[in-house]
Amino acid sequence: MILITGATGTIGREVVxxxxxxxxxxxLARDPAAVTGVPATAETVQGDYADPRSLMRALSGVRAAFLVTNRIADDDARFLRAARSAGVRHVVKLSAAGVTDGEAEDLITRWQRGNEELWRGSGLEWTLLRPRLFMSNTLSWAGSVRTHGAVRALYGASANACVDPRDVAEVAVRALTGDGAGYAGRALTLTGPEPITAVRQTDQLAELLGRPLRFEELGPGRARTVLAERYPRDVVDALLERAERQREGCKSEVDGTLPALLGRPARSFRVWARRHLSAFRASVEPYSAAGQSPCEPAVTVAEKTGSPA
Structure with missing residues (x-):
C-alpha cells in the first residue's frame, strides 16, 4: 500500500x-470531497496531521508514503511518529531547493531544513525531493492575462530554474514504487532545463497566445500588500526574503539530477505553457486596461499553489 498526501495539490495530484x-x-485528505479525478481503485480517507488517530488509520498497512506539509508547524514530526508506529518503510518527502542556499535564513527555509533533518534522523528510509519554483505558479497570472493582457510580478528580470510539476511527480513515483531502488537516503535537487525570468515567460506566453502581453513590475511594497491578504506577517517577510535571494541570482542554477533520473531532458516552460494555454486565453477580446488589479507575485508557501523555492 502506498499513501499519498497533498492529493489536491500541485504535485500530489500528479503523483496519484x-x-x-x-x-x-x-x-489522505482533510476533505475527501475535494479529491477529484483519482482512479476508482484508490481509497480516500479523511485525516489531519493534528489528529494522531486519523494518521494511524491512514498509515495502517502502508509500506511507502508521499509526504507534503505546508503549514509551518510540527506536522512532519506528527507524521513521523505515526509512520514509525505503523511500520512504514519509506517516506518520500517534498522539500524545496532553497534549503541548499547557505545564506538563506528566512522562516520558511529554516522550517524546511528542520524537516529534512527530522527525516534524516528518523530511522526510516527517506527520499528528499527539492524542486525549484513550480512552473505552475505562473497560473497566478492567468486572471490579469485574460482580462488585461498583463503580467504583474516581483523582480521580473530575476531568473529561476523553475521546474514542471509533472517532472517532479515522475521522480516521486519512481522513488515510491519498485523503480525506486537506490532512491532511499538521497536528497534530489530538481530544476528545469534553464533559468528563466518572468519577463521572458511573459514573452513566451504572448508568442503562444498570439496576442501582445505587457509585463508590469510589482514593487516590494505592493507585493507585501498583496501577500498580506493571504499570509501572516512572518510568512510574508519570508516570502519577500526568498524573492530577494532570487533577485541576487541564487535560484538560477540548473541541476542535472532530473534528466539523469528520467533519462530525458527536463520539460521547458514553453512546453508547460503550451499544455496549459487555455488558462491564459482571454474570455473576451479585445481586452481593456481599465479596472486592473494586482496579481500575486510568483512566491508562495502552500504546495497547492506552488513550490516557494
Missing part, C-alpha cells in the same frame, strides 16, 4: 495520476 494502476493506493 502517474502511479501504476495495479498498485494499492490510499489518499
Amino acid at each position: 495520476r502517474l502511479l501504476p494502476a495495479h498498485l494499492a493506493v490510499r489518499i
